[in-house]
Amino acid sequence: MxxxxxxxxxxxxxxxxxxxxxxxxxxxxxxxxxxxxxxxxxxxxxxxxxxxxxxxxxxxGFSLKDIAGLLALEVNREQETCESVKNFAQSKLDEINAKLAELQRMKDALQQITDACCGSEKSAVHCTILTALSEDEGEPEHH
Amino acid sequence: MxxxxxxxxxxxxxxxxxxxxxxxxxxxxxxxxxxxxxxxxxxxxxxxxxxxxxxxxxxxGFSLKDIAGLLALEVNREQETCESVKNFAQSKLDEINAKLAELQRMKDALQQITDACCGSEKSAVHCTILTALSEDEGEPEHH
DNA sequence: CTTGACCCTGAACCAGACGTCAGGGTTTAA
DNA sequence: TTAAACCCTGACGTCTGGTTCAGGGTCAAG
Structure with missing residues (x-):
């Protein structure tokens, strides 16, 4: 019903x-x-x-066009081969993996500097987050 | 130099x-x-x-405005407290984690149905990927 | 001393992803 | 039977993140 x-x-x-x-x-x-x-x-x-x-x-992060592409597969099912559908899906999967990796890198970087920050109520002149961002955009290993 | x-x-x-x-x-x-x-x-x-x-x-996936927000902290360092900077960074971190989780869900779902697809050169009329997308957008556990 | 590669500003233009508005039907509760 | 709440189409407006264009300096090589 x-x-x-x-x-x-x-x-x-x-x-x-x-x-x-x-x-x-x-x-x-x-x-x-x-x-x-x-x-x-x-x-x-x-x-x-x-x-x-x-x-x-x-x-x-997929554009409407990307999504239309995925959903369009459904429409012309009979014209598509299983192979091409799978290839398309795999390429989207590759994109997802790339984004995942990039996000993970950003997370690690931001997490590291956030952890290292004292978080006090004092002026942020020497704040490690800002220093890391402006000098090394997120990998604070030296000095 | x-x-x-x-x-x-x-x-x-x-x-x-x-x-x-x-x-x-x-x-x-x-x-x-x-x-x-x-x-x-x-x-x-x-x-x-x-x-x-x-x-x-x-x-x-951060907008230019988001990024400006992070970088703006650098500008008025002396006015900011370490605390507020850390809070801002933490909220960005939360956003990243949410995106990460969402992406991971999409990945798992797409991976599952992709793995299940035969990938043959025949017509995709019965393609498991298309079926999964149109019926369940990616979690093929029942029927 | 000029030609080509490079740089400047400001304004116009563009695609993506919607939102808004005008002008007009439909449904439903009072 | 009428007002509120909903729906329709089509055109135009908006914000983001740029690109293109017009008109014009700068600089190194030949």
Whole structure:
């Protein structure tokens, strides 16, 4: 028993604006939904998950175009080979891994200098964080 | 012995455009550099590291405004307390950790469905990747 | 002493990712 | 049956992060 909702409900359930949803549709991220007699968009539960996928992908730095690429695979399933789909997914995976590595490096660097900072209420003239940032952007091993 | 370089050299060494460098300066990401008699910008080695910090921060999803915030701490060092600097850094660290976790979830999900895909040269009608994306956006545990 | 590579400023322009507004139907609760 | 709350389309506005352009100096080599 599938429950259909209008765009406002989808918007409030996903925490995204109605305008953004219509925009995603225009960009090909959401396929054109069913319409009520009055012309209102009607969405099913699946769309909820698709939207949350889009949001997650966005949150980790993929562009709408990237996401459209991933989702587009679904559309022309019959034209695609399993191989090409897998290759595409793998290249996205490579991108994710690159971002992960970069983030991890930043984290380590920022963590190190944060740990080394005294955190006192005194003036930050000699603050190790600032020193590290301005001199070494995050690898405070010497001097 | 500090070697001063002009904007073109800084650009080629950092792999960023001259225009972008001037733009960063306008946005307060790079402090106004020394000028030659002719009015040319002159940068020292430290700037090289600052730029690479900016690039790394950008690469992991921080906006120019975020980065300006971090770098701005450097400017009014004497007005800032070590405590506030550390707090700011910690909140950035929290953001990084959140991104890291989200990326890791995406990676795991994508990795799982990619591993499960046969990768054959046949039509992708029954491709597990596409099925997973359209139904469950990446967690293929049931049915 | 001029040509080519480099630098300057300011303004205009651009893509991505939406938000807003005008003008107009629809649904529903009172 | 009417007001509030919702929905539609299409056009235009906005912020970010730059790039391009116009008009013009500077400097080293030939």
């Amino acid at each position: 599938t429950h259909f909702m209008r765009i406002g409900e989808l918007a409030s359930k996903t925490g995204i604006s109605v305008e953004a949803l219509r925009f995603y549709e225009k960009q090909g991220l959401l396929k054109t939904p069913h319409r009520s007699d009055a012309g209102y968009r009607l969405y099913d539960e699946k769309t909820l998950k698709q939207v949350s996928f889009i949001l997650k992908a966005k949150a980790v | 500090t070697h001063f370089m002009r904007i073109g050299e800084l650009a080629s060494k950092t792999g960023i455009s001259v225009e972008a460098l001037r733009f960063y300066e306008k946005q307060g990401l790079l402090k106004t550099p020394h000028r030659s008699d002719a009015g040319y910008r002159l940068y020292d080695e430290k700037t090289l590291k600052q730029v690479s910090f900016i690039l790394k921060a950008k690469a992991v």
